[in-house]
Structure formats: structure tokens, C-alpha cells
Amino acid sequence: MKMRIQIKTTLILLTAFLSIILMFSGFVYLSVSNYSYEDFYKLLEIRAVTTAKVELDQEGGSQEMIALRNEFFEKLPQEKDRYYRISPGESFKNEAEELGVPISFFNEIVKEGKSEYTKNSMFYKGIRYKSKQGEYVVIASAQNYFELHHSAYLRRTLVFAIIAAFAFSALIALYFSRYVFRPLRKITDRVKEISSENLHLRLDNNSNNDEMSDLIGTFNNMLDRIETSFETQNNFVSNASHELRTPLTAIIGEADVTLSKIRTTDEYIETIKVILDEAETLDRKTKALLFLAQTGFNGKTQKFDKLRIDQLLWDVKETIEKINTNSRIHIDMSLLPENPVKLKIKGNEQLLHLALSNIISNACKYSNNNVVNVSIGASDQNVFIIVKDHGIGIPEKELKYIYDPFFRASNTLKYEGYGIGLPLTRNIIRIHNGEILVSSIVSQGTTVQINLPVGKFEE
Amino acid sequence: MEKTVVIPTDFSIASLNIVKSYVSMQPANARLNIILLHGLHQSDSIRSLLFYSKHRMMEELCSKEFKEACYVLKNKFASQIKTMKSDLFSGFTQSAFNQYTEANNIAEVCLPVLYNPKFKNKNSFDLLPYIKASKLPVEMVGSEVDVPMPEKGKVAELFFNRVSVS
Structure with a gap:
């Protein structure tokens, strides 16, 4: 029963x-x-x-x-x-x-x-x-x-007292159990309302620091994760096509230009090299996206390797300069720690490459190829990557929506884009237990700060 | 060459930019002990004095970002900065300040050109009058221009060369 x-x-x-x-x-x-x-x-x-x-x-x-x-x-x-x-x-x-x-x-x-x-x-x-x-x-x-x-007389009194006490304690017990389980019932009612259509709903946590608020916090956390993976699932096709388009455009463009007239053998070799390069990028991205799709967001099945952030940044810079030759990226090493061990993190190179190139190419795009400053620093717990541009910025009211898939700020109309890069980047940073902070002033510029935990390697 | 330097701070990231500019001006063989000094009047109620703890006070004043930024600087100038610590000065008189500098063997004070500290705690006070009257050598760093930055209060603020406290 x-x-x-x-x-x-x-x-x-x-x-x-x-x-x-x-x-x-x-x-x-x-x-x-x-x-x-x-x-x-x-x-x-x-x-x-x-x-x-x-x-x-x-x-x-x-x-x-x-x-x-x-x-x-x-x-x-x-x-x-x-x-x-x-x-x-x-x-x-x-x-x-x-x-x-x-x-x-x-x-x-x-x-x-x-x-x-x-x-x-x-x-x-x-x-x-x-x-x-x-x-x-x-x-x-x-x-x-x-x-x-x-x-x-004593017997009578005691029997009456017992009956009275029983009734009284029954009332107390009933009230007490009601009182204790009221928040639980509330949570149940609220959770019943949440379905795949309104995953953005959260339980309100107004009680102070007790076990119930712990439970609510855990629930909300779980909903966060569910929502993220739901969104990524929903937008996976668009995400994928967005990411795959860039190298494809380069391949098609290169082939088109080369085919427009008869060229010398050297020129063909050069073209095929470029095409091979781009195809390799395409391959990497496909793999990374597949990774993302297969593993979900539990961060456990990812293959994490030792990697140095500064090397990764140079790679990213090279890639972006290849795609967009007008970009001006300045990697600022002025706060690079003297001990290079502090720059080593545990991470998946393809995914982080994707995330960083997203951020930096956005910085280039929205500042009309002005200089983009990329700085690296490290404390004992975190590696900091700071990307600063002097571009159009993000309106303050819209800052909280920037991680919503397909959201594009009101001042980006004349720029090409789908509003997919940033949510994807945030997912990748989250897998690495990192943090991404975006601050911006309209028409002054945007600063993106990425904190990644230092990988603790025994030397 | 080892020396101890006092840099007034309001526990903002911006004030750490002074440290950055100052240390990068020093010769490579310098060994610096940096004291980030904050003026804070102690409460004179007996109860709060009874439960006064400097450690807790510091926890209250230092944000997580501030601490992280301190570590970034320490890692960057690992060979030049021997120690870097924050401290509270709660004296009322000039001689108290002089005694503090003497006891800590302070060689120099570093100030930004644009000095306009913002205090979060209502008991905080400006150390500038004491520094001016102490006859310690003062090093000025930074420029007079102040540009609004989006990254205010984040660790990112440390990464760009803007030296002013505002």
C-alpha cells in the first residue's frame, strides 16, 4: 500500500x-x-x-x-x-x-x-x-x-487527560507534518508546470539557507542543464551549418577564382593547398561538433588533454587571419606569467579553438576590422583570456539575451551572422568549468573575459 | 636590491593597475615588497572591538576579482615581487602613520597621477594627506586621461594600460 x-x-x-x-x-x-x-x-x-x-x-x-x-x-x-x-x-x-x-x-x-x-x-x-x-x-x-x-478519581482523571493529550497531539502532529511538507508540495506543483515548452521556468527560492533551498537550487541547476542541452539539440542543425559554412565558402571561392581562367601549375598547387587546408578545418569542426552532440554537456566523456593557452591563441589568430585577411589581432603578452606551467589547462583543443575563434572573429567583425586586443594572464586558480575590441558594443538592456540562440543585438543589422556563435562558445566554456563574462558600452567597445581553471599538473 | 613600497588602494582592480605600471618601471633585479594600504577607521563601540578580526575585515573588503587580479600580477612579476599583501591602517595621527612606515621599513610611496579613490566602506578614509606629510619619496605613475571602459570591476580591467583610480 x-x-x-x-x-x-x-x-x-x-x-x-x-x-x-x-x-x-x-x-x-x-x-x-x-x-x-x-x-x-x-x-x-x-x-x-x-x-x-x-x-x-x-x-x-x-x-x-x-x-x-x-x-x-x-x-x-x-x-x-x-x-x-x-x-x-x-x-x-x-x-x-x-x-x-x-x-x-x-x-x-x-x-x-x-x-x-x-x-x-x-x-x-x-x-x-x-x-x-x-x-x-x-x-x-x-x-x-x-x-x-x-x-x-485518579483513574478517571488520567483517562481524560490521555484523551485530551491525544487529541491535542494529533492536531500538533497533523499541523507539523503539513508545515514540514508544504514546501515539498509547492515544489511538486511547480515542477508539474514545467514541460519542454516552458523550460525557462524556475522554482522560486525565497526561503533562507535550509535543506529546501538546497533542493530548489539543485533542481534549478538541473533545469539549467536540461535547458541548455535542449536548446543545443534544437539548434544543432543551424549551429552545425553555421560552423561548416565558413570553410566551405573559402573552398568554393578559391575554386571559383581559380577556374575562371587557365592558370599555371604553381597556382593550381597553391589553390589545392588552400582547399586542403580549409577542408582540414572543416573536418576538425565537424569532429568537434560531433563531439558536442554526442557527449551532451556532462563534461565527463570529453577527451581532455594538456594544452597551453598561449599556443592555442596563436593558432586561433592564424586561423582567423587566414579566413579574414583584413583582421588585425594584437596578442598582448604583457601580463603573461613568468612560469609557463600556469598557462597549462585541461581541455579539448578543438572545442576551445572553436570557442576562441568565435569570440575573436566576432570582435573583428563588429569593430570593422579595428585592432582587437587579446591578453592572457594567470592567477593560481584561473587562466584569463581577455578579448577587447573598439567596436559597436552591445546595448546594456540586451546584454542578458546574448546567450540566447539566434538572438542578435539591435545594432548588428548590417553585419552578417546567425546569433549562434556565442551560445555555442558559452557551452564549450561551461564544459571546461570556465566562466565567460561580457561587458560592453555601446559604440565604445566590448570586453569578453574568459576564465578557465588552471589544470593542476604535477611537474 | 630589496625595498618595500606602499601603494594606497581602495580594493578596486583599477588600483592594481598602479602596481602593474610601477613594477614594470623597476629594474629587472629589483626585489619588491608591496603593501597595498587601505585606510580604515576602527569602530569605537566596545562590542565591535571585542569581535574585531582583521582577517574578516579583509575578507569583507577584498572581492574575489581583486584577489584573482593580485595573483595575476604576482605570476606576471614572479621574479620582481617578493611579497605583496594588503594591509589596513587605522591610525588617526600623522605620527601613527610615520610609525607604521618606519615599522614596515617603507622606502617609497607610489601614487597614480589621477587619484580619486572610491570607498565601499563608510569607515574608509583617504591616506593622501598622511602620505603627503610623511616626507617619503613619492613616485607618480600613469596619465591624466580617464576613458570609460566596459570592463569595470572585472579582472579584465587589469589588462589594459590605464592608470588612474576613479
Whole structure:
């Protein structure tokens, strides 16, 4: 049977409450009745001693004693005081039968000096008393008034208290379990709303730093990843064609120009070399894109190698200059660390090449082939790549949309592009556990900062 | 040749550009101990003094970007910078400042030409009057032009040669 966890919690709480209450009231009942029995026996003993003193030691003061007893001793229910003389060699068999008590009761009094006996709420207390006339057995008996009145009252009170406490604790347990599971129910309701059509929805995290907000954070993180891979999946064809077009254009252009008239052998060789080069680029990109598509974004199945960022940047520069001969890229080494180990990262060369060439070629494109500064630096944790252009910039209001696939800023109309490069770049940087920060001022320029964690290699 | 230099800072990346320009002006064999000094009045309530911790105060003032940028500089000038640390000065008098410089064996102070610090903490104060009155040699670096940059507050700010605190 499927039991809701909320009901389960309520029941567990209730059981705990109830067992504590039962234990508590049982303890109270037992200890109170125990105490009252002892107290009653003591009372009976006093009665017995008084009777013996009055009846057996008939001395001068006994008249006052009787008066005192009659005045101050409250008569107990069915109180009876008896005394029997102890004569050696004679048993109390008849007396025992008459009283309805076992003979061992009398024997014990004779032997030990005192004894107690209970039968049907009649209490017997016997003592051995030594008077001037000889030794006596004195027995006081009465019905226990506690048993008659108090104990029933105590039982009633306890039962009422238990019922009241049960009802009260049931309410508390119900409220408590509701209260604890309310955020969970909220999360469930909200998650139900999220489907593949509205993956941008997130759970609101307004509670403070507790386990629930952890859960919500984890959920939102997961949604982030799902959304990213969803988008990439959706746009994969466009992404791929965008990336594949550049080298293809170069190949077609080169072939077109060469075929327009008869050329010398050297020129053909040159052309075929260029075409081969571009075809190789195409091959690399296809592989990288395939990688991206196959591996998703868990960052685990990627093949990560040791690579040096500065070398990678020079490669990127070379590639871009080949595609766009007008570009002016200035690689600034002024903050290059003295220790080259700090520039080594763990990464996939093709993917990072793709990401960096995207950023830098965008910088060239949107600054009309003005100088683009590319700087490298490294702290102990991160390698920084900073790409700075003096181009058209990105309007401040649109900065938050730049990672949306196919988004293009309002001032880019006269530039060719599909709005795919940057989301792809961000995905690649994310795979490498890096960070990409874009800041911009319209018509002043844009700065892109890429932080990649330093690969910790043992030297 | 080893010397200790004080550079006033407001814990912005821009103030680290002074360090960059200054160190690149030094000879290759220089061994520098750089103290990034920040003026901060201590609270005079007994409770906050009781729980005062310099470490925590620094954590509050230094941003993650600032620390990263410090490491970038340390890596860049690994052979010239022997130590680089940030410190707080909380004295009220000129002699307190003089004592601080004496105790730390300060040889020089470096200031940007365009000096206009912005403090995040309301207890921060400008060290310039103390520096001027201390008769320590002052090195001025940077230019007087201030251009707006998109990369304000990011580590990227460190990578471009603009020396001013604003």
C-alpha cells in the first residue's frame, strides 16, 4: 500500500506522543497508589498501637486516652480493632477462620512482630504487643478509603487527560507534518508546470539557507542543464551549418577564382593547398561538433588533454587571419606569467579553438576590422583570456539575451551572422568549468573575459 | 636590491593597475615588497572591538576579482615581487602613520597621477594627506586621461594600460 509520507510522519509523531503520555500516566498512577497503600498500613499500625495501649494497659491515663481517641481519630470505613492473647502451644486457627485471614498471617505476627494482609480491599495490620498481662496479638482492619474513592478519581482523571493529550497531539502532529511538507508540495506543483515548452521556468527560492533551498537550487541547476542541452539539440542543425559554412565558402571561392581562367601549375598547387587546408578545418569542426552532440554537456566523456593557452591563441589568430585577411589581432603578452606551467589547462583543443575563434572573429567583425586586443594572464586558480575590441558594443538592456540562440543585438543589422556563435562558445566554456563574462558600452567597445581553471599538473 | 613600497588602494582592480605600471618601471633585479594600504577607521563601540578580526575585515573588503587580479600580477612579476599583501591602517595621527612606515621599513610611496579613490566602506578614509606629510619619496605613475571602459570591476580591467583610480 502506498502511504503518503505526510501521514506516515503524523503517525510516527502520534505514536511517540502517545507512548510518552501512557508511560507518564502509568508511572503516576502506580506510584500514587503504592504510596497510599503504605500510608494506609502506617495508619492502621497507629490504630492498633492505640487500641493496645487503651484496652490492654489499663493505667491511670487511659481515660484521657479513650477521650482523645474518640475525639480526634476519624473512624475509618469498617474499622475493627481486635486483640488476642498469645498463649504458648496454642494456635490461632479459629480466630483466623473467623476473620477470614490465613493462619500464616497470625504466625508471622507472633514470629516477626508485625504483618500485613489485604483481601477484597479490606486491609489488615497486625502487631505483637507486650503488656503487663502478657503478650497479645493486636489486629486493626479497615477498608481502604483510597481504594474506594481516590483511585477511581485518579483513574478517571488520567483517562481524560490521555484523551485530551491525544487529541491535542494529533492536531500538533497533523499541523507539523503539513508545515514540514508544504514546501515539498509547492515544489511538486511547480515542477508539474514545467514541460519542454516552458523550460525557462524556475522554482522560486525565497526561503533562507535550509535543506529546501538546497533542493530548489539543485533542481534549478538541473533545469539549467536540461535547458541548455535542449536548446543545443534544437539548434544543432543551424549551429552545425553555421560552423561548416565558413570553410566551405573559402573552398568554393578559391575554386571559383581559380577556374575562371587557365592558370599555371604553381597556382593550381597553391589553390589545392588552400582547399586542403580549409577542408582540414572543416573536418576538425565537424569532429568537434560531433563531439558536442554526442557527449551532451556532462563534461565527463570529453577527451581532455594538456594544452597551453598561449599556443592555442596563436593558432586561433592564424586561423582567423587566414579566413579574414583584413583582421588585425594584437596578442598582448604583457601580463603573461613568468612560469609557463600556469598557462597549462585541461581541455579539448578543438572545442576551445572553436570557442576562441568565435569570440575573436566576432570582435573583428563588429569593430570593422579595428585592432582587437587579446591578453592572457594567470592567477593560481584561473587562466584569463581577455578579448577587447573598439567596436559597436552591445546595448546594456540586451546584454542578458546574448546567450540566447539566434538572438542578435539591435545594432548588428548590417553585419552578417546567425546569433549562434556565442551560445555555442558559452557551452564549450561551461564544459571546461570556465566562466565567460561580457561587458560592453555601446559604440565604445566590448570586453569578453574568459576564465578557465588552471589544470593542476604535477611537474 | 630589496625595498618595500606602499601603494594606497581602495580594493578596486583599477588600483592594481598602479602596481602593474610601477613594477614594470623597476629594474629587472629589483626585489619588491608591496603593501597595498587601505585606510580604515576602527569602530569605537566596545562590542565591535571585542569581535574585531582583521582577517574578516579583509575578507569583507577584498572581492574575489581583486584577489584573482593580485595573483595575476604576482605570476606576471614572479621574479620582481617578493611579497605583496594588503594591509589596513587605522591610525588617526600623522605620527601613527610615520610609525607604521618606519615599522614596515617603507622606502617609497607610489601614487597614480589621477587619484580619486572610491570607498565601499563608510569607515574608509583617504591616506593622501598622511602620505603627503610623511616626507617619503613619492613616485607618480600613469596619465591624466580617464576613458570609460566596459570592463569595470572585472579582472579584465587589469589588462589594459590605464592608470588612474576613479
